[in-house]
Amino acid sequence: MMDVVCGVIRDVEGNVLACQRAADRHLGGLWEFPGGKVEDGEDPREALARELSEELGIVVKVGEKFDAVVEWTDGVVRIRLSGFLCDILEGKPEPLEHEEIRWCGRDELPGLDWAKADLPILDELLAARFF
Numbered sequence: 001m002m003d004v005v006c007g008v009i010r011d012v013e014g015n016v017l018a019c020q021r022a023a024d025r026h027l028g029g030l031w032e033f034p035g036g037k038v039e040d041g042e043d044p045r046e047a048l049a050r051e052l053s054e055e056l057g058i059v060v061k062v063g064e065k066f067d068a069v070v071e072w073t074d075g076v077v078r079i080r081l082s083g084f085l086c087d088i089l090e091g092k093p094e095p096l097e098h099e100e101i102r103w104c105g106r107d108e109l110p111g112l113d114w115a116k117a118d119l120p121i122l123d124e125l126l127a128a129r130f131f
Contacts, residue, residue, distance in 0.1 A: 001071070004079045005048040006035030006118065007060060007086035008125055009093070015103040016125065018112055019055075022099050026077060029099070031112040033083060033121060048084055055098065058091035068120040083121040 009017040019034045021027050036051035038044050045062040052060050066083040073079070095101045104112070106126065114122060 001078050001080050003038040003044070004036060004081045004117075005038055005044050005051070006033035006081060006083045006121065007048050007052055007062070008033050008066070008083055008121065009052075009058075009060065009086045009088060011088070011103055015105055016109060017056075017093055018102050018104050018109065019095070019098040020100040020102075021115070022097065027074075027115050029113070030115040032115045032118050034098070034101075035083075044082060045084065048086070052086065055096055056091075056093040056101070057096055058093050059089045060086040061089050062086055066121050066124050068124050070117050070120050072117040074116075079117060081117050081121070083118075083124075 018031050020031050021029060023029055034052055034055050035048055038047040048062050049060055052058055063085040068083065070081040072081065093101055109122060109126065
């Protein structure tokens with residue numbers, strides 16, 4: 001099982017960044033919270049900061065961890081996903097590896113076609129704990 005981390009990135013207005021997976025990648029076209037694989041021996045928070053720098057060109061402060069830890073497989077990929085709240089310290093997010101990125105208000109998030117692994121984190125987010 002591969003350990004994966006994702007960041008729920010908020011802006012000053014309280015919107016959350018959603019990222020659409022590139023069409024030519026596994027689960028292409030689905031929306032996700034950005035992040036990626038934790039390398040062997042890497043701290044999950046450091047992995048997330050690295051991944052967000054690579055994927056979006058930003059420097060973040062990785063904050064509180066979500067309670068949900070998602071174990072998911074589609075028969076091709078098997079992951080254990082942990083999510084963290086993040087705030088941008090430097091830069092403006094750019095879709096360096098995604099088809100599209102979008103700042104979404106609370107009411108917009110459920111309308112996106114999310115990758116299934118991200119749904120428990122989205123549910124926890126929408127339960128008002130972080131809004």
